[in-house]
Amino acid sequence: MANGSNARELIREIAEIAPEVQALSRQWTDLADERLGGRVIAVSDEGFGPAQRILEAQRVHRYWFGADGYRYVDGWETRRRRSAGSEWCEIRLGRPGRIRGIVIDTSFFTGNYPMAATVEARQDGSDDWATVLPQVALSGHAQRLDLVEDPATYSHVRLSIHPDGGLARLRVFGEVRIDLPEGEVDLAALENGGRAVGANDAHFAAPAQMISPEPILDWGKGWETRRRREPGHDWAVLVLARPGRITRVEVDTSFYNGNQPEAISLQAAREDVRDPALLLNQAMFWPQILPPQKIEGGAHKTITAEILDHSPVTHVRVNIHPDGGITRLRLFGRAE
Structure with a gap:
């Protein structure tokens, strides 16, 4: 069900972007933006919605009703967890850089959002994960923004949601750090x-x-x-x-x-x-x-x-x- 139906009827209700998120986007680049090459490379579960959707640049729609009778969320949603632990997804950033702020968006997720989330990051070629966003509590249908004070350059992030559930978008705002070609x-x-x-x-x-x-x-x-x-x-x-x-x-x-x-x-x-x-x-x-x-x-x-x-x-x-x-x-x- 993660991929949904080809015959979706879009519910045309679109979430507004919070002013503080808009302000951050004017200062920094979303390093995880799929237009830049941001990709989910591993995920624990995506039973009701593929994790790649959280990297889409477009604003969040409420959901779709497919011709098969199912409802499809505009975001990543896992199955209901029936054991201890958490769900997670690993993301290769579209561009490496210094992370300045993280936005976790649960727009239109009300009774199915995670209780909390954690974000870790690593550099390319390293297996050492650094916690850039310690565990924070989440609310339904909200956009949580947290600033990050970490001068390191990262190429990958791992988002963990506790214990399960869904969210609409993840934004990893920061400063692109790449060597531009000559000429x-x-x-x-x-x-x-x-x-x-x-x-x-x-x-x-x-x-x-x-x-x-x-x-x-x-x-x-x-x-x-x-x-x-x-x-x-x-x-x-x-x-x-x-x-x-x-x-x-x-x-x-x-x-x-x-x-x-x-x-x-x-x-x-x-x-x-x-x-x-x-x-x-x-x-x-x-x-x-x-x-x-x-x-x-x-x-x-x-x-x-x-x-x-x-x-x-x-x-x-x-x-x-x-x-x-x-x-x-x-x-x-x-x-x-």
């Missing part, structure tokens, strides 16, 4: 440590999606804003993986044809501001490094010659004129 590299890429700090509008899809590595297979996998009914334009602010000079911009509007922006422009700066709200405020004053460039729908555009000369930058504000959707944005350059 030109996508400085904004999620898999390299880039991240989205925020946007003025993300009605249809969040800006982090346009810097994700997953293949472009269908509509709705990029950043898309609502239809603007007033003067101005929409924008999003990105943090680069490393400081660098941007030498090539690639804009992809696959599946956005008729709802793509008219043009795109970039502002950028070298900033050491950590507060997301202040950073978004300051971004409106950053120098322009790319004047508005017309883009077409359902197309791929590469921009090089139009990029203005600039010093190494750490942050970029992406302006779309006036609104619309972008499937992918790549900001190539040489890291310092």
Whole structure:
């Protein structure tokens, strides 16, 4: 039953992301994100829902009713344990890094959530597990956030739930620690440590999606804003993986044809501001490094010659004129 039915009827009730979780996601990358390669490599039991679901980037749905009459949860759920012990799953992080915060989300799990949870971590090639989150009590239909003070770099985590039950999502927020290749590299890429700090509008899809590595297979996998009914334009602010000079911009509007922006422009700066709200405020004053460039729908555009000369930058504000959707944005350059 873990894989469910092919004929699911989705109950369209979606959990809201807690403000404190949103704030943490603007500061750090979810190292366990399956879009980055996060994978469950071992699990004790997944009788009612596969453990891999807790790494999905999408928000939590309530559940599905399958054509076979069963209900399927949007998360990992074990069978009812009839002996002493706990259930667990081991996860290979999508990117190694320093763990800064852990979110255990039991949205829509009410009478079937675990009583408590523990998280351990290890480095690649080691069999020594370090406890990064000692046993904490869980509540039903809640998002528990715990900060982690551990400077080590980890590649794997082991989540133990006591004694059994289910949860919807696990987020392992932290600082990506990888060696970038020599030469030109996508400085904004999620898999390299880039991240989205925020946007003025993300009605249809969040800006982090346009810097994700997953293949472009269908509509709705990029950043898309609502239809603007007033003067101005929409924008999003990105943090680069490393400081660098941007030498090539690639804009992809696959599946956005008729709802793509008219043009795109970039502002950028070298900033050491950590507060997301202040950073978004300051971004409106950053120098322009790319004047508005017309883009077409359902197309791929590469921009090089139009990029203005600039010093190494750490942050970029992406302006779309006036609104619309972008499937992918790549900001190539040489890291310092």
